[in-house]
Amino acid sequence: MNFDFNADSASWEARDLKSVLHGFTHLGTLHEKGPSVMARGEGIYVIDSHGKRYLEANSGLWNMVLGFDHPSLIEAACDQYRKFPTYHAFFGRISEPAIALSEKLIEIAPVPMSKAFFTNSGSEANDTAVKMLWMIHRGLGNPQRRKIISRVNAYHGVTGITASMTGKDYVGAFGLPLDDFLFTDCPHHWRFANDDESELEFSGRCVENLDALIEAERPDTIAGFIAEPVMGAGGVIPPPKGYFEAIQNVLRKHDIPLIVDEVICGFGRTGRVWGCQTYNIEPDILIASKCITAGYFPMGAIMISESIADKLNQASEAYEEFPHGFTTAGHPVGCSIALKAIEIILEQGVLDNVVDVAPHFLHRLEEFASHLHIGEARGVGLMGALELVKDKQLKSPFPPEQPVAEQIANVASDNGLICRPVGQSIVVAPPFVITRDQIDELFNKLQFTIDQVFDSVED
């Protein structure tokens, strides 16, 4: 940042530093480099309070996929605010848009689904899914079925339950995971496969390990398995060949329900409406959030199969209800926005655009694979990552005192490009409305930035 925010205590930056606690932000360096305060958006660009323009190559947090000034989404919100600005979904009461959105989600689900339930976020949705399974197992006489299996490097949210399913070291900051949360392999072939192990063989090994874990813990103690189709916040890790087919065979063998966390993949990120369709996954419980409102309203949704819905009904009998819900979930304004966002993505050509431009996006991404310090360029649809390495042959990461990924993201921001460091990789996941020319602009800026950073690193 060129602006000296300390010189002006009335600046947004100085005011931010005095009053705001930022999540997922390096608090030490924030005081040196200052926050980025965004004031408005134009298409896929955001403009900060000093008028500097950035190409938002992360769609905000993967979700702002229709750009930052979509007139129809704004109109849908305003219309609903005029008609009926707020209501809830407890005690059998509900607003019309929440019913219409439930119907729409069931219509477009990747496998037959029976019911939808709303939350305010992806974390709340995943948290709800686990509580549903716990209630079902208890209610049907299997209270010992409490263990949830997740994967190393997974990201499923920040509540007590969902942070316990997040396979990242930082959950230790909270003394998590809770008991009963288990982790199986991260299916990252480039990083974890043995020499000469094919993708299929590697998938086989991951799934054998899962089977062994289930046997060791005893299948009748496992409540469910949760997975993202593509690990997003783990650094964009598409599954290796054959992975989900084999995983589902093991889960079926042990009668373990599958929660698929489509918070990032849902509504087009992988080039199909659902990651489940891209990877032949048949969930019992499907979690959606993020793109459901294109980021114009907080929302999460859970879709459950008929069998899960029936069991939940039975399990609810003892309590005469499903004792769970969020005050603002199923909000009519959010539901109206979601209906419009889904219409725009599916019926007004946005998903077609993803399919059209994704090959160019992936081609430009793969060009980086020849770089001396890029070990892997990986992606699918409109999500990609460049994995940085100090030594390409050894696949060795940069040491902590050389935080190259952070440096690249910082210099990119100076160059008018927002991209994200995740571990040692640089992640890009642009809005679905990006054009081919804008993809070139994104990668030209990234190339320029990477050259700049490595010039200084090598010096």
Ligand SMILES: Cc1ncc(COP(=O)(O)O)c(C=O)c1O
């Ligand atoms: C796969 C996945 N699940 C769940 C979440 C949590 O969603 P939220 O931040 O809306 O709680 C995220 C957020 O990035 C995510 O990527």
